Amino acid sequence: MTPHPHPHPHSHPHSHPLAAAPVAPRDRRRRHLPQGPGQYLVWAAVAVLTLAPLAPLVVTSLRSKPYYLPGGVFSVDAYGKLFADPAFRQAALNTALFALTATALAVLLGATFAVLVTRTNLPGRRWLGPALSAPLLIPPLGLIVGWESLYGPAGYLTQLWSKTLHLPAWNLTSLPGMSVLGAVVTLPIAYLTCKAVLEGADGTLEDAVRASGGGTPRVLRTVTVPMLRTALLDSGMLIFTLCLEVLGIPLFLGRPAHISFIASYLYDTWSNSAVPDPPIVSAGAILLLVVASAILITRGRLLRHAARYTAGTRAAPPARPLDLGRWRLPAAAGMAGFVALTCVIPLLGLALMSSVTDLTTLVAPWHLWTGANWHQIWTDPTLHRAITDSLLVAVVGSVATVALVALATVVAHRSRFRLRRTLPALLVYPRATPGIVFGVGFFWLFLIVDWPGALLRNSLWGELLALCVRNMTLAYIVLSPALARISPELARAAAGSGASWWTTTRRITLPLLRPALLSALVLMFVTLVSDYDPVVFLTKPGTELLGTTMLQTWSKGLPGPVAALALVQVLLVAGALAIGLGWTLRKTSAASRARKTGKTGKTDKMNETSERGRHA
């Protein structure tokens, strides 16, 4: 910083008295810390964390024996064995069939619901809309256990239906049955994607059809549905990829019927193999990774020019919603019934199951009332520890992840850091990678890299790392659109005032991101409480988490405590959401109060951001 020679404009004839006052003391200015090292640190942390688990995966899949055994050589044997195994081929076929059916169902229903909610005069659409995205936040294992206990072959409602009413029953533990559950879990993705497109579209296009004399069916056929084409393709490919890696559904529902998916095949091979840690699991994980990446890259290619197909000029709903006529009430009842059957009732079933000795239609539940399950999860050290450990992981993990991702997001989008363009890809790919792949990868990473691997391998922190890295993406997809909505001029103004990059980030950018940071925090907490597939290979006695403990307890044939644990998960999630929502609402009301005196409400916009982020 060169102080310039004549800071005082005495020379000017019109010089204002103010201008001649002493200049801010320059000698006391802080030195300009170089911004580079810190930015490199952030980048390196992200790059190492996301890429490190992949390398050992490739290496171990190419060994003839587990990595640590002597005498192993490099070979592609594992891949050969994998493809030769009829069980794997059956599992792959099952997975493909499941993914196709679930995707088709999810996309179809999701798009229909999106049109109904955004474009019609459906009664109660303001409530039904958010309810539809609930499965995104409900812990997946809880939902699965709830479904199993009600709709499974021995489930309460199945029994009621077939034994009491003597009607033909369904079979949840079949491919179609599991596909329905898969569709329910992934439907919110299709629904939210379509809804975003419809809400961002120019409603006058639809009004124009009406003005030209078209009725409701024609409006839907000529404008509304074609508008959704890209959204359908987009969400369909995403859902398909997610279905490929599903682990909980086959483990809980497929096992009794001996239906295996790729993920559960790998899990079973791992747990039941004669040789511990067989390379075939690494090979399978690599295969899963390649397929998932291929689909997502194709998706990126296909959607590269998506902007061409959107009007994007003004986002306004049509002047008048489509009239459903006499279908109004049936449609609303159908949608409410869907929400009730898929989410509300299973959660109630979960609560019921956690509080009875046995859920059966033969004896009324209140005769079987028991606190034993709750007592057990409180007294059994393993189950109890699962809860406290999960809570610890969720609290520490969400704070740490959001902190790192927030910095990485700002580096990626608001800096001149040389490698900034690599950050979005690094941040997005972990979630696109099947969780089980991350699990195997981290297992080998901790084993191969002795320090700090040995430390992490045997403690909770290893699991925390795997869970956090895998879910970093969620924080990023909340923070990056929020950051994009903050004008870059705000940061420039800080630089123009003399603030360094780090000062600008700390004092301007991050404070402006506060609502989005809170949303990201809540979303991360919710996910860390519920997620389990990255840690199924890492969990050890003494380091149990909720998800893995539920899997193990379920396989021991103890549904009661599992239901109780699942309910604990649900309550933790609900608590986090309530706190987050409460904070947002408080801020919103404060902002609207402020707006009464002021003119524009920027805080309001930010709250909107956080709300949207929560549903992302």
Place this chain on the structure above:
Amino acid sequence: MPEISVRRLTQAFGSARVLDQVDFTVPDGEFVTLLGPSGCGKTTTLMSIAGFHTPDAGTIAHGDRVLFDAAARRNLPAEQRELGVVFQSYALWPHLTVAQNVGFPLKIRRVGKAEITRRVGEVLDLVELGHRAAAHPHQLSGGQQQRVALARALAHRPSALLLDEPFSNLDAKLRERAREWLGELQRELGISTVFVTHDQTEALAMSDRILVMNGGRIVRAGTPEEVYHRPGSRFVADFLGRCNFVTGTARRTGADTVLLEVPGLPGGIPCHGEAGSAPGIATAAIRPEALILSEPRTGAGGAGWQAEVTQLTFLGDHYLYTLQVGPHSLQALSTRRVHGVTVQVTPAPAAASLVTDEPVPADREADLGRAVAPSVLRAV
């Protein structure tokens, strides 16, 4: 306060030149305006000075401090340039109060708390917003926000002020007031100012010097009067307001006067034309207000042409006439309503000037801009 000198800034994206040898100086304490249509490179130039944009070539210096030198690979970060910048959106931080916004540059410089309070109060009083120090930006009107942005830019006593279309978000009435107010403040503080706008009225009213840009080049530089009356090219003449263009044969009549002989306009048009311009086919630009209208005179004799009024538009403070003079259609402005279909049109003396069809980069022209000293102009 030292002058800002911008030398040969160039930037190209593929074959498109965003900046093409942009070269100018902002003398100490002057108000220099970069004027041009959108996409002409004016904001890019300003942001290059501010440090938010990196051109491919050229240098930018502020006094003896080199801010940017492409050849020497020197590029001082924006935060070390010691300039005051007002952004088009004002870029007020919504989470800070007015006082915190204005105090931010001082806080960055580790100024003591008491001194910050004093200086913030001083600067806010300067922009007449001392009473709104505790408000948040969203509670202010557009005009107030703009003044807070200016106060923030001035708080740390920058040695120059950069303004990026600061009035574009204000309504017409407010804009006019803000213009006068800013001009007065700038003269009082005597701070070198670079101002970017696409509004020619703003540029003419406020500047000591105007640099008209087009296609990444400075196509005309000079005082507002020079640029307005001697545009030099058809583009500049057109951009700065309504203009008539008449093509004819030029005949030199003096050192810098030319007579344009135009068929259908007897007597021709006496024009200003530089010594260098070659005689032959040429185009003259005449402002509509330089055409004087009068009642038609009977009989021949006297300067001027008989014209037929084909259209008359009332614009509030004056009338816009569309006239047909022989084969030519001309526009004339007059405060007077001339009755009748036929009028007499006389070009005001020395009101027309020759223009080229292609804008000529100003820095490759003879040094037009330096002809009149800006300080003289201010006295006018």
